[in-house]
Amino acid sequence: MDILPILSTLRRHKLTAGLLVMQIALTCAIVCNAVFLIGQRLQRMDLPSGVAEHELLQIQVADVVKSGNPYARVQEDLALLRQVPGVQSVAFSNQVPFGGSSSNGNVLLDPNQPQRTLNATTYFGQNLVPTMGVQMVAGRDLQDDDFVDVDTALKGLKTGDTKSLPHVTLITRDMAERLWPGQNPLGRLIYLTPTVGLRVVGVMASLVRPNAYDANTAQYTMVIPLRMGADRGMSYVIRARPQDRASVLAAALAALRKADPQRIVTTQRSFDEVRRHFFRDDRAMAGILVGVIAALLVVTALGIVGLASFWVAQRRRTIGVRRALGATRSDVLHYFQTENFLLATIGIGLGMVLAYGINLFLMQHYELPRLPAIYFPVGAVALWLIGQVAVLGPALRAAAVPPVVATRAG
């Protein structure tokens, strides 16, 4: 197809052609960035938790009247829950992955350093690793004789009696790699305050923070052997086969209520719900972006249809003359297709520059990473396709113009 005659025609329609090019450019820029944003959200929603999510349940209860011995209360509840048919394992935890609210601590490598090395979340509670299905990659899990009652530990903290504090901890592989790159973390010490040192006895493959808003620090997690009482809004975590979870949850709630009708359940949910709830904003945003991209492409396609139809109608006589002079139907069809391809290409070129600019703006204001180069060809192909589909109707109409039109007065 000869491009020169197309270019000379377009030069006579600079304004309309320019408008179409600008529309394609803006669409390309926004679509590239929107697709990138969707990718970011989906990636976030895929953040691994390190636990057997499809097999877990969370139950949180609150006491109306404080019970006599909160520690004994937890042991009774745990024993009760283990009896529930279908329950494979039960744990008691201060927080759950993707649960939102979390307990965090500063970690020091040297008790005298002025600034923290990193901030990590701290899980407390018994039987966490086997119940949640956390994988150990080195060392051992916490044992019964590692555990200290929270109140004993707090008292020890106040009096400076370090013997009554916990002495060991589990950390994740990511955290170990951040603290001691390439070295064996087992047996090393970390400090939560200058007087509280913990020896690393086990390394977990992964266990995500309850408030995992930043993927880079999402895996900075410790599990500390502290035994807690029933008075601080803790969670029972129950493991059961995925298909048993609904019945296990109902039976577990009934058992807890039977043991003490005077307490209320504040949270009862599966871990699938925990994850869904945590990422609800991301899912909503991804949905909105998909809607916007679809609407944008439709509007742009309709714009191309409108303008192409106008051009075809305007050039009916010229088309007739060309047909009379020997141009075939497919020559005419190709003419309009090539014209659209040219306009789309210019628009896409401009759109890339614009997309890059928008990305720079987003990087500055929304802490987004740089737009990967792969999005540029994807955006280009999408707009070329849209353009060709949109122009097909008007181009076919142009090809159907009979040569006899040339002989009629316009």
Add this chain to the structure above:
Amino acid sequence: MRGTGQPVMIGYYLDLAMRSLKRNKVLTVLMVLAIAVGIGTSMTTLTVMHVLSGDPIPQKSADLFRVGLNVFPDDNFRPGEEVPDNLTRRDAEALLRDARADRQAMMSAGTMVVTPAQGDPLSLESRYTTADFFTMFAVPFRFGRAWDRGDDGSHARVAVISAALNDQLFGGRDSTGSMLQVGSQSLRIVGVLGDWSMNPRFYDLSNGRFGDSEQVFVPLATALDLHLATSGTMNCWGNNSDEHAADAPCLWLQYWAELDAPSTRVAYRQYLHNYMAQQQQAGRFTHPGQIRLLDVMQWLDAKGVVPSDVRLQVWLALGFLGICLLNTVGLLLAKFLRRSGEISVRRALGASRRAIFMQCLVEAGVVGLAGGVCGLALAGLGLVLVRHQPTDYAGLIRMDPSMLLATFVLALLSSLLAGLLPAWRAMHVAPAVALKSN
């Protein structure tokens, strides 16, 4: 043509516009749709933005100040880091005792379990605060009154409950004087709130930024006596066993001061500086000990209360509107230039360029109005979708009269803007040439 003639001409242009729009229905529908979609998405996101960034307490927002003091000991102090939002109990109680503002209140959020006379125990959101809270934040009362400063001092076993809780527990009757069973203790109800919800809940953004007001209000001293559970940010340093203790090194209390006159604001700022200087002399820290005093809108701005996703959506929608307008410009241009023949006839018959320009703009305006009406319907649909999203602000989003008006202004303005270039081109169609070429 001038003076009394103008309205007649506008009527004639309207007639012309309607004929022209009817002549090419597909193109007209395309243009109206493009504007409608652009307006619909823009107004949906702008309405969300408008609701979320609104002033929750317009009559007093300039008089209410959130107080922040940087009392970190030197080893927890990082130069250049922001002044923390919350105060320690020690500092909050000291400021409250001095009472240098017109009104002041310290507070914390919490949850408490209430056992009603009949039925299961309820877990309720609560606020533990001091007497001035209700006057400061213009809280309306349906029955009874707030507790007073004397009750704060005597750790009185009293409570104020929300209208919703009063409906639930007492069937909406005047419940003042009734008792509220909290664990083994009971609190006497002294007041029932009227309809009151602050959105955003500016006085404490750490426990859900949007939503209904708390259901139970209890004097802070009473709540501490009863060991009621607090919630919100608790930031401690050093070794401590009870984070709620009077001298605990923990930041957890929100502190607000009402300063009604500019002179009291200056004096209060000076008072805070003096207070910090005293603390420094007492040996708590050696750094300068900054203070922070922000009024309601500054505070909301500093805390970035409009979610960044919402801002992003506004940008996206405006970009989208831009594309829809470009689309409309192109289509209007095509439409007007296709009518070059008709225009040149009108020009030859004596119509001025101005008249042609006006005629084209009227046509664009008609398209814009139609787009605005459809866009309003689409925005309504969009807002229904927003309300069904699982965000904490979803329930608040409504279109108010000002946004309704803004929709039409935006639609009309943008279509006139879109019509400007095509109309300009159309009015330059020469009378004779266009006739000849046809």
